[in-house]
Each structure stands twice: as structure tokens, then as C-alpha cells.
Amino acid sequence: MRVRRSILAMTAAGVLLLVSACGEAGSSDGDAQPAATQDATEEPMATASALAACEPVAGDALVVLDDDQGLQTVDNIVPAVNAAAIADDAALLPLLDELSATLDTATLISLNKAVDVDRQTSSQVAAAYLESSGLGVQDQVGNGTRVVVGAGNFSESATLAELYAGVLRAAGYDATTQTIGNRETYLPALESGDLTVVPEYVGTLTEFLNKTANGADAATVASSDLVATTTALTGLGEAAGLVFGTPAAAQDQNAFAVTQAFADEHDVSTLTELAETCGGIVLGGPPECPERPFCQPGLEEVYGLDVADFTSLDAGGPLTKAALQQGQIAVGLVFSSDAALAG
Template identity: 40%
Template sequence: MRIVRVIGLAAAGALLLGAAGCGSSDSLEDQASGGSSDSADKGTVVVGGQDFTESQIMAAIYQKLLENAGYTVQTKLVTTRDVYLPELSKGSVDIVPDYLAGITDYLNAEKNGPDAPLVSSNDPDETLAALEPLAKAEDISILPPSEATDQNAFFVTKDFAEQNDLTTLSDFAALGQTIKLGAPPDCEGRSDCEAGLTKTYGFDISQIVPLDFASAQVKDAVKSGEVQMGETGTTDGTLEDLGLVILEDDKGIQPAQNLTPAVNSGFLADNPDIEDMFNQLSETLTTEDLAAMNVQVDLERKKPEDVAQQFLQDQGLL
């Protein structure tokens, strides 16, 4: 997953705690709002997460569900997992939307060191089984993941795919072409990027052209032929209009990144009613839903809270 750790735990903890006491912060957004369909206020819930479009939408969905159930909600969106997961463990944050393999690999590295072998895989059930004991040790409870997933993905132009009858990465690799890949510099050596493409699929990559993940620049580079393939996410809803198409990861080099509610265990024990609420959400949410909502925010310039409200109403969850 594109979410990476970029600051140490001590600095991250200080950042979150310091920002929580301020009205605003460049790296921390606090939003408090009341209002509920219930007459009784069940108390305050702190929803955490990261500050990018998809996470903003998911935090808004969580907020509206909780408010509808009678809770007052404060939202804290930050830069990295290094900030919000320690606070989730301590109970300063109560619930976050997270990604299955992302949180698994983070907690595994925190426990066993940054060079520890990965325990996530492209199998959601196996990854969840590896995650649960790691999370339990940190006083974090993992609710059932949704079908919705946002994995790294690789795309080409639609014209190139149609001309060569390509639908999968294996199809492209079988052409035997030397290619340039548009991707962030950390793609090199990663099993879900350059190493997986070359070792698992057999691609001959002559150069990784350093272009940001899912950026307009990497899409332009693929369209112009500067690179033959680029990296984005599976919920990128902009590709079709640009004449681009994702090739299926048919050999499974991407780990399972299903959207998963992670809850402070003490908070869940005190508020067991939220489990049903979030299980219903996870049973409903699909990858297509995520892509459609991302487009509404990124391209149509709608507010995440308005997109969240409409989605929940359409699904009968409000």
C-alpha cells in the first residue's frame, strides 16, 4: 500500500498529542460535531485515520454512522500510521479505517523489527489471522474486513492493451518487451513492485522513472509513451476517462488491502453496539464504491462528508 512510515514513534506521538491540544495543525485536523438521531448522547468517539481522499471519505462515513447512533464524534486525520496507531493502542483514538496488509505489516515491524519477514499475503483470511494476535497485543480489536480493497496496481494505455490483447500482467510480460516503469523510487526491490514484476512475472525493466504514485505526471508519462507502464491504486477512478486501464495482478504480488475497522479494545468493550454497525458497513462496501466516491471528491470537487452522507443513505445505513 502507498501509506508509508516517515517519522519515528516518539516524534509522532508528540505531534498528535501536541496538535490535539490546538485549534488546528498542518498535520492534524480536529473536527467536532454533535447531532444525532438518538435523544441520548452516548459520549465522544475519536475517529482517526490518514489525511488523503479515500481516508477522508471513510472517516466521514464513520463519523456519520456514529452520530446517527447517538455519539458525539471528533475526527483526527494525520500524516502516517506512526501517528494514529500508537494513539489507537493507548485509547486517545477510538476507531480508524485501515488497510488489512498495511496495518498487519506495520504492527509486525513494530514487534519484530523493520527487517522482519512480511506476514501479510494476497489472501485476506491468512493476513487477518496474522494480524489479530499482533493487534490484540496492542489493545486493538480488528472487526471483519470489507470486500472493498485498495491495492497497488499497474496500468497501460487502453489502446496498447487492446492492440496486444492484454488483460493481465502475465499477458504483458509474455510480450518480452524491455519497458520503463513509472513509479516512486521506493518501488525498486519491493515484492509488490519492481521485484515482484521482474521475479514473479518476468518483466525486463530497464528503468524506474521516478514519478509519484497515481499522479497526473505518471498518467501523462504512460499516455505519451515516456514509460510503458505506471503505478496507481485499484480505486483510481480517473483512468477510464484518460484512456488508461489496469492490468490484473493475476499472480498475486499485491497483499490483501481490504478496508478494515480497527478499534481500541477498551472502547469496543464499553460500546459493543458499534460492532454491528460497522459489520453492516463492511458487508456493504465494495471496491467500486470506493472508486466512485474518490472520483466524486477528486474530480467533481464534492465534500467528503456530502459523499459519505449520500453513500450511507443509498445503502440504507442511515
């Protein structure tokens, strides 16, 4: 999602999941919701096919429609920490939790924009954020303890790693960052203690550990329920020698976007409203979208959205965003923390 964590990492592992960006970051099982019942004397309920087609509307600004029925799996940012490395260090995890408490998705989008659009470095962006949020000054509890913060090979992970390292340095830790490629590379380093902490994603990591421990055909345990998914992650992490902080509100998950002009014209802000308002939708996304339950089938079965046509593009990348902005598609699969959503 750039080389993204969810597409390449999970594909390389051979465990392409429902929690992936059309390959990893997430979905629920995509089963259809129960049909509404009505009295036989009432007027027939409107169906998607009876609705007028909503043509794409070009515009530069993009907006994500709220997944109000929980089609996607949660993917909140969470510190993943080597359990042995902090067994005798009660101060490290609370510092990371204090940082996580300040991060919501809008903030993450802003941080990504500063790096991906404004071309600042991740370290510059992290330093400015810690200063502005008051986290750059901490009680000196680290006593010079060496901490290595790992990062995946994409800019969002690098920025989060710099935030983790920065708040720990402010508290007196000897904290450095190290980029170590994809999850198949950095997770063993975290489990062995070569890395101390890595910024992770709740749903994605839950399913990665689940499939690693229980096989590629293991039943999915991540869902749209953050509490239940975090509970599953905690148990799986314990077996792998990992502990986790409190998940941030910030998420980087699959999402469906329209142009702001489209949302304004049709007065829609949720996927339910879209399905109740518009028929004949042109959907864009990665080639596998028509087959993935968190993509086109989920939109049709969970929301009852009338997808008239599908345009094969990419997974939340420049092709999809350009097609939205140019009015070639009405709805496109993006990632919820994408810098393009900053407006």
C-alpha cells in the same frame, strides 16, 4: 500516494517494508515462480525476450492490470477500534461492518474522484453516499455515546472517517472526526483511547504492528492472502489493545496500470497476459522500483515480464500518470484506488 499513507508513514518509522507503495503498500516476497516444465519433444515455450516489443500507447483513460499471481500484499480497508472503548458496546462494530460490506475498490475510486477531482468535501461525499446506500437511517442504538473517528492526513482516509462517523451518528452516537497526521501519530492515540476508531489498511497495519512489536528485521507476515494476513493482524492487534472489523473488498494497494488504449490494442487485462503478449516494456515508477521485490524485480521474476527500460518518476503520483497518458511509458506503478482510474 498527494502525501500518501504508505510512503511517508512507513518511511518516518524507519520500517520501509515490502508492504509499501514502493515504501509500504505492498508485496509478497517477490520470489520467482517455478518454471513450467515441458517434454523435450515439444516446441520450445515462448519467452519474454522472444516477444515483439509493445510500445507505449497514449490515452487519457487508465486501467489497472489484474495482479493475478499475487505479487502485491493485500491492503483492504478495515475498521481498527480501541478494544477498551467498545468492550461494553456490542452495536458499534456491526454498524461499521455493515458499511464495509458496501465498499469495493470501484466504489472507493468513485469516492476519491468526488473529492480529488470534483472538489467536493469529504463530509459532503460521505453524506451523499450514506443516503444513496440506505445507511443514513439506522436503529437508534448509540444512546449518545461519544465516539472519535481518527483519520490520516490524506483525502481517502478523511472520506472513510466521515463515512464511519456518519453511519454511527445515524445510529445515535455522538460521533466526530479528527485528522491526526500519519500512522506514527494516530495509532498511539487509538491505542490509548483518545481515538475510538480509525479506517486502516490490512497489510500495511499488519506490518507496522509486526515491526513495532518484533523489530525492524522481523519476518514479514502480511501477504497476498487476505485471510492469513487478517489472522496475523488480529493477533498483533490484540497485544496492542485493538480489535478489527471485517475487511471491506475495497483496497488501496500497489498496482500496475496501462492506458485503456494500450490494453485494447494488445488485448490484455492481467499481468500474466501482459508478460505473455509483450516484450520490451518501458516501465515507470519511483526511483527505488528497480530494487523493490514488489516492483520491477517482482514483475520480472513472478510474471516473467521483459522490462527493457525503466523511467524514474514518482510513486503513483502525477508524474507516473502523466507519463502513461502521454505515451512515454507503457506500464506505471499506481495505487489501486486512485481517482484517475475512474475514467
